[in-house]
Amino acid sequence: MASLLHPTPTVTTILKHRTSTICFFCPLKPTNVSFLTNTNRVNTNTTKCNAFFDNNVTSGLLEVGGDHIPSFLRSGLLQFQELSDMQRWEFLLFGGLIWIYLTARPGVLIGAIDAYLFAPLQLGFDNLSGRRNLKTGDFLVGDKIGEGSFGVVYSGVLISKNVVDVEEDKRGRSKATRLEPKSKDKVILKKVKIGIQGAEEFGEFEEWFNYRLSRAAPETCADFLGSFVADKTNSQFTKGGKWLVWKFEGDRTLADYMKERNFPSNLESVMFGRVLQGVDSSRRNALIIKQIMRQIITSLKKIHDTGIVHRDIKPANLVVTKQGQIKLIDFGAATDLRIGKNYVPDRTLLDPDYCPPELYVLPEETPSPPPAPIAAFFSPILWQLNSPDLFDTYSAGIVLLQMAIPTLRSPAALKNFNLEIKTCGYDLKKWSESGRGWDLATKLISERGPVRRGRLSAASALRHPYFLLGGDQAAAVLSKLSLSRKIIVEGILYLKEGTFFLPYRFIFFTRQQTQTLARALGGYRA
Numbered sequence: 158m159a160s161l162l163h164p165t166p167t168v169t170t171i172l173k174h175r176t177s178t179i180c181f182f183c184p185l186k187p188t189n190v191s192f193l194t195n196t197n198r199v200n201t202n203t204t205k206c207n208a209f210f211d212n213n214v215t216s217g218l219l220e221v222g223g224d225h226i227p228s229f230l231r232s233g234l235l236q237f238q239e240l241s242d243m244q245r246w247e248f249l250l251f252g253g254l255i256w257i258y259l260t261a262r263p264g265v266l267i268g269a270i271d272a273y274l275f276a277p278l279q280l281g282f283d284n285l286s287g288r289r290n291l292k293t294g295d296f297l298v299g300d301k302i303g304e305g306s307f308g309v310v311y312s313g314v315l316i317s318k319n320v321v322d323v324e325e326d327k328r329g330r331s332k333a334t335r336l337e338p339k340s341k342d343k344v345i346l347k348k349v350k351i352g353i354q355g356a357e358e359f360g361e362f363e364e365w366f367n368y369r370l371s372r373a374a375p376e377t378c379a380d381f382l383g384s385f386v387a388d389k390t391n392s393q394f395t396k397g398g399k400w401l402v403w404k405f406e407g408d409r410t411l412a413d414y415m416k417e418r419n420f421p422s423n424l425e426s427v428m429f430g431r432v433l434q435g436v437d438s439s440r441r442n443a444l445i446i447k448q449i450m451r452q453i454i455t456s457l458k459k460i461h462d463t464g465i466v467h468r469d470i471k472p473a474n475l476v477v478t479k480q481g482q483i484k485l486i487d488f489g490a491a492t493d494l495r496i497g498k499n500y501v502p503d504r505t506l507l508d509p510d511y512c513p514p515e516l517y518v519l520p521e522e523t524p525s526p527p528p529a530p531i532a533a534f535f536s537p538i539l540w541q542l543n544s545p546d547l548f549d550t551y552s553a554g555i556v557l558l559q560m561a562i563p564t565l566r567s568p569a570a571l572k573n574f575n576l577e578i579k580t581c582g583y584d585l586k587k588w589s590e591s592g593r594g595w596d597l598a599t600k601l602i603s604e605r606g607p608v609r610r611g612r613l614s615a616a617s618a619l620r621h622p623y624f625l626l627g628g629d630q631a632a633a634v635l636s637k638l639s640l641s642r643k644i645i646v647e648g649i650l651y652l653k654e655g656t657f658f659l660p661y662r663f664i665f666f667t668r669q670q671t672q673t674l675a676r677a678l679g680g681y682r683a
């Protein structure tokens with residue numbers, strides 16, 4: 158049954174013809190039609206919808222085929238019809254605004270539906286299907302592949318009778334070395350550390366985020382299989398220890414690919430299924446990077462739509478699947494700002510190399526979240542005011558830069574870059590111009606042009622802003638000064654431009670030294 162607002166004349170109609178919903182304007186040919194005005198029901202036999210207008214029905218509810226409209230809906234619609242045009246517009250406007258608010262990011266309405274309907278349904282379904290009844294004996298733990306502050310990550314296999322023959326060695330330990338497991342049975346197991354402060358809470362959060370995303374945006378992250386608590390102690394398990402389990406999504410992360418010299422070409426056939434033909438290599442590289450970036454940003458958009466900010470976006474947390482999908486992993490630092498999950502105002506969980514300058518996902522003065530329903534109700538306002546999602550997009554920007562600039566791929570180079578970009582006030586354009594001399598390089602490396610010019614001479618190159626903003630010169634001059642002069646100069650460098658006459662007057666720099674320092678100031682100030 159559907160309600161349709163009738164444009165002219167002003168009639169609100171509900172039409173139902175047996176089982177199918179129909180439109181007032183369609184060339185319906187019902188028989189045995191009854192329609193209900195505000196006051197009475199009129200039965201008629203007609204062959205066309207439009208015939209109702211001929212019967213002077215300009216307002217009322219229409220029932221076709223003898224079906225009855227539920228009384229609450231009928232009374233609601235009748236009340237709506239009794240409103241003046243102005244009141245109807247007001248009603249619609251108010252309803253529209255409420256709808257916009259409830260559906261605006263991070264989605265109060267869909268979040269409530271998820272929490273009160275989908276989550277319990279998932280729990281019930283998983284319990285019935287046995288998905289939530291994972292046990293210690295279901296897994297064989299293999300090699301350790303990573304370790305964070307709160308967990309240790311292992312590869313492993315889900316024991317399935319058809320796939321792996323489990324044998325016991327002389328000491329009674331399980332062994333599964335004789336049969337290769339099928340890739341679909343490979344899993345990743347994360348053991349939550351025991352006795353480390355915050356580890357247990359971290360495990361709970363990571364589990365919660367994985368379940369939430371498995372409902373809201375499953376394609377963005379690794380397939381979460383569930384968790385279990387070890388029920389015995391042996392060489393692999395400690396009784397009472399919590400384990401989280403994911404499907405094995407791929408044996409390398411973006412960080413692993415980026416470490417190789419031939420990145421990004423090493424991802425070409427993974428991303429595109431084949432080697433791109435007829436495209437020159439630099440363009441091919443650009444296409445691969447663009448594809449990776451598109452996937453990262455698309456996944457971020459999806460998780461942000463649910464109110465989740467990952468807070469640890471970096472190449473090591475992006476698994477590349479065999480099908481060329483980039484999947485987000487490691488949601489231990491994530492926060493759901495729809496309900497304030499894993500949000501502690503003054504706590505920042507971050508990798509300093511990928512973290513934005515603001516350090517916090519919300520301003521530090523943001524209070525601790527209230528109970529979930531209240532937090533959820535106010536979350537669109539919080540989101541609009543603070544745009545917490547931009548925390549992740551900064552990290553994604555760093556990933557893009559590392560992919561595009563090979564010299565930024567090593568951890569040391571990235572640290573250096575972070576210092577430089579801080580000095581440039583996080584102005585990447587300034588960084589590329591002053592620090593890297595990009596503009597100068599483009600003017601030095603170019604064709605001569607028709608009159609054998611078109612490239613900078615050494616003299617003009619020295620006048621280029623790259624050299625004028627010479628932090629190197631400031632450092633060189635400073636290194637030759639006595640300590641007392643150094644302190645004064647440091648102090649002056651700290652002040653704004655226009656105070657340079659001071660060293661000239663009082664500490665007898667040569668004019669040239671003063672000018673050099675003045676020029677250097679822009680580049681030196683740390």
Ligand SMILES: Nc1ncnc2c1ncn2[C@@H]1O[C@H](COP(=O)(O)OP(=O)(O)OP(=O)(O)O)[C@@H](O)[C@H]1O
Pocket residue numbers: 302303304305306307308309310345379380403404405406407408409410473474476486487488489
């Ligand atoms: N679903 C998966 N499929 C394949 N590999 C995975 C999967 N999940 C994790 N890994 C691998 O395990 C490594 C560690 O995982 P994860 O980052 O979640 O653990 P962690 O303990 O938080 O480590 P860290 O804090 O160092 O990031 C990843 O870098 C990746 O190589």
